Amino acid sequence: MKHTVNLTLEQRPEVLERVLRVVRHRGFKVTKMNMSLESEKVADLDMTVESERAIELLTKQLDKLVDVLSCNASEHRVPERLVS
């Protein structure tokens, strides 16, 4: 199952490592990722993750990270093929 996770992060040099470590350790694979600095202090991170595990097992762990300001997940919908 694929999910999209949107995170708002307090920008620190190690924040991406911290998030990715949790994603890996809790059993999720990153299949797509985009990070951008919104300001000196805040970064946005959007990623698509894949796992057999329920997404709440990841989002609840990410929510606990001190540098994670917000964390939202939605089920990843594969666009229907326009041409069959």
Added chain:
Amino acid sequence: MEQGQNKQGQMMRGADAVIKVLTAHGVTNIFGYPGGAIMPIYDALYGAPVEHLLSRHEQGAAFAALGYARASGKTGVCFATSGPGATNLVTSLADALLDSVPVVAITGQVSTAVIGTDAFQEIDVLGMSLSCTKHSFMVTEMDELVPTLYKAFEIAASGRPGPVLVDIPKDIQIGMLEYKTPLQDRVEEPELDTVKLDDAATLLTQAKKPMLYVGGGVGMASAVEPLRKFIKVTGVPSVATLKGLGSIAHDTPGYLGMLGMHGSKAANIAVQECDLLIVVGARFDDRVTGRLATFAEHAKVIHLDIDAAELGKLRLPEVAIDGDLRQILPALATPLDITPWQEEIASLKVEHQWNYDRPGELIFAPAMLNRLADKLPDDSVVCCDVGQHQMWVAQHMWFRKPEDHLSSAGLGTMGFGLPAAIGAKVSRPDATVVAVSGDGSFMMNVQELTTIKRRKLAVKILLIDNQKLGMVKQWQQLFFEERYSETDLSDNPDFVTMSSAFDIPGRTITTSDEVEAALEHLVNCDGPYLLHVRIDDAHNVWPLVPPGACNRDMMEEMDKST
């Protein structure tokens, strides 16, 4: 935490600011080991109104900080230098993470200008800390030092507590800053969810066979009294995890002791039988549940914990409430009509009580530990290592409160007991502190005997010696066709001679008729003491739920005494 004003601050070195933040947080004791990159902080410590206890290995210092924290409820503090000093902290920090212990570790780091150049004693401590701390920082700006340290103390102790590491480069320690007490954010306590409370109350009143499963979260939340009141009002039978021991008074009606792999038979049967499991500050650890799919399989679950990430992690509860147990438990305390179940529990307890009768003259460790518990004064702390002796302590001793029983539960770290006992004795100098260890574990941090000598700490050591890595040997015997790979420790040193080299007197006992007087002396003598107890290596820990089995399928005692 003190509320301050952002007025003109005093100028001082970063190192002096570190000590000032510690004293502002009421820190009176630090455990640590100096080295090159933390020398300015040790210089600031010289003559400061904070007592530092020198360990002989950074792992020992950090375990002492854990013991200090766990025995007192305060935040423990430890210092280490960069590189090997910091890497030596890892095991203790991981231990604090898995057992939710509030610890602030401060490490020196090479100067910011040479970070990333593979400088002498440089390792990426921030990177290393990510998997073994609740949070961590590296301070790279002078004006960030004081606010960061304040945040570290706040994070370590708040919510679900845990270890926080602050890595401070040497130039930040030497540089000057204007000390200002940071303004603290006020954290609003969330309101309790009344709908969920009502749902939980409904499940409670509907239950015919409710069971309370109590973990370490109760002690960490200072919720022992609300819990005991809840039990008294509801009359609900109860079991505890390794870290939950002491939360419930041992003579409470319906209390069946520890559950799980080495739990009491009555506890495991009762949990398997129950129709409602009320989980309080616990997390369905695999050593508790056995095969998860069959754990309390007929029960609905109410799960109460401060950490929302534990709710639904391993078992989907019918009702989950994340919040302060001191508020939740009183809100759910109403009398229940469960007399037949209470009677069933009472007869289970009688049917499966421990049997301490052992023929023969060899010492039976469970009986000895049971006697020790009865002999300990009201103010006492027992620190364990990891292995068979740890499980015997959990099964056969009893504790007045969770702070009186320190055991490395989540990480299961051999070498925890002796340094944890040092920290416990420092935090509670009037308490009788006993380190119960095994001959395997004891050697893992044996250098800390010097720390006992240094401060003349009256730590009592009960060393249970079967000349084996007993727990591993037990599994080899039961599950690996008696292929005893690397578990023989018959080349142990002479423990009494060794301890005497650290000015710690001691004696060895080998027969059961020596136990009574020896325990009496251990508990009542002045100063540190080592009681070395030789036991039969055929004795194993019973009962036992084999790995992957259902908790109902406990293996019964099958020892053949030699």
